[in-house]
Amino acid sequence: MIDWRVPLSDVRFTAQEVEAVASVYRSGWLSQGPRVAAFEHDFAALCSSGHAVATASATAALHLALLAAGVRAGDEVILPSLTFAATAAAIVQCGAVPVFAELAGLHEPWLSAAAAQAATGPRTRAIVTVAYAGHAGEAIALRALADAHGLALIEDAAHAVGARAGDRAVGAIGHAGAFSFFANKNLPLGEGGMLVTDDEELAARARRLRSHGMTTDTWARHRGDEVGYDVVEPGFNYRLDEPRAALGSLLLRRLAADNERRARLAEGYAHGLSSVAGARAVLALGPAAAGCAWHLFPILLAEGVDRGAFRELLRDGGIQTSVHYPPLHLTTAFGAGRPTALPLTESYGRRTVTLPLFPHMTGEQQSTVLEQAAFALARLTEP
Numbered sequence: 001m002i003d004w005r006v007p008l009s010d011v012r013f014t015a016q017e018v019e020a021v022a023s024v025y026r027s028g029w030l031s032q033g034p035r036v037a038a039f040e041h042d043f044a045a046l047c048s049s050g051h052a053v054a055t056a057s058a059t060a061a062l063h064l065a066l067l068a069a070g071v072r073a074g075d076e077v078i079l080p081s082l083t084f085a086a087t088a089a090a091i092v093q094c095g096a097v098p099v100f101a102e103l104a105g106l107h108e109p110w111l112s113a114a115a116a117q118a119a120t121g122p123r124t125r126a127i128v129t130v131a132y133a134g135h136a137g138e139a140i141a142l143r144a145l146a147d148a149h150g151l152a153l154i155e156d157a158a159h160a161v162g163a164r165a166g167d168r169a170v171g172a173i174g175h176a177g178a179f180s181f182f183a184n185k186n187l188p189l190g191e192g193g194m195l196v197t198d199d200e201e202l203a204a205r206a207r208r209l210r211s212h213g214m215t216t217d218t219w220a221r222h223r224g225d226e227v228g229y230d231v232v233e234p235g236f237n238y239r240l241d242e243p244r245a246a247l248g249s250l251l252l253r254r255l256a257a258d259n260e261r262r263a264r265l266a267e268g269y270a271h272g273l274s275s276v277a278g279a280r281a282v283l284a285l286g287p288a289a290a291g292c293a294w295h296l297f298p299i300l301l302a303e304g305v306d307r308g309a310f311r312e313l314l315r316d317g318g319i320q321t322s323v324h325y326p327p328l329h330l331t332t333a334f335g336a337g338r339p340t341a342l343p344l345t346e347s348y349g350r351r352t353v354t355l356p357l358f359p360h361m362t363g364e365q366q367s368t369v370l371e372q373a374a375f376a377l378a379r380l381t382e383p
Contacts, residue, residue, distance in 0.1 A: 005318030051203035058180030110137030134293030
């Protein structure tokens with residue numbers, strides 16, 4: 001393994017958080033039970049949502065949200081191409097067709113409401129918006145568009161735990177939202193996800209589908225509340241386990257402080273890059289970024305800067321970087337046979353680089369990243 005001077009992401013747990021997980025293992029009950037229920041209650045409160053349904057992953061939450069919203073084989077679902085593969089995969093797993101639409105701009109790398117409007121057709125059943133890097137994007141305008149056309153708006157809020165758009169929680173703007181608790185996310189449980197919604201019927205169906213379409217769960221039968229069950233439709237094993245739920249409830253207590261620290265680091269990056277030729281911060285700061293969860297800090301290289309060489313120079317300096325994301329409409333799985341021209345998405349996809357960002361990142365680490373980035377850009381932009 002490379003011993004990075006500054007890793008892309010890093011996770012630290014307190015002794016109390018580790019003990020909370022250990023205590024679950026000592027309890028002898030590991031599958032979905034009371035700690036999952038408590039975590040769902042706390043997460044619903046965070047989002048001011050009527051319902052929260054814990055799942056094995058954000059992919060599972062997206063799949064359940066789409067199915068419970070009525071997406072079926074042959075339907076079309078509009079989404080941005082600039083997203084992780086899971087966003088489109090969940091649509092395909094419903095038998096539906098992903099329809100990729102353009103970004104709002106190179107410094108607004110999320111689904112454009114105007115582009116979604118233009119892509120809406122007679123087979124459109126839903127829109128999926130992605131809270132890229134933790135920013136709400138045009139979710140409010142997309143909700144209005146969805147309502148006007150009788151569509152479901154699903155928020156892929158994998159990057160956006162704790163993010164807000166004014167007084168509304170990101171993920172709770174659409175008809176349903178899906179969050180990720182993967183190991184590098186703002187609420188890192190290793191794996192796991194959450195579906196939130198105010199729609200009682202959608203939540204009830206999602207709860208059934210996550211556990212094989214059964215009318216009761218194992219915990220209820222263990223307590224003796226129920227003695228049997230029916231299977232009302234074929235479902236999945238999309239449950240979250242008790243150790244991760246226990247950890248999640250504790251991590252929620254420091255989420256706001258962690259996100260605030262991410263925001264301060266984002267300011268430091270933007271300030272440091274402002275005097276460097278060849279790259280700029282992607283997301284605007286100030287009021288435009290208020291409420292952003294800052295899961296990522298992406299930069300946009302100037303046209304002509306060799307991204308591979310830039311990343312290699314940072315790697316040589318011990319700085320880990322990534323790319324979020326290769327546009328899906330250009331991939332084998334999701335682009336074959338469907339020629340789509342999305343010039344903004346393609347330009348962004350060629351030029352973006354994600355710099356390290358995590359709550360306990362030190363000022364010295366950030367200075368190291370900025371110094372190495374400035375060095376690399378000077379090398380690559382010199383006449």
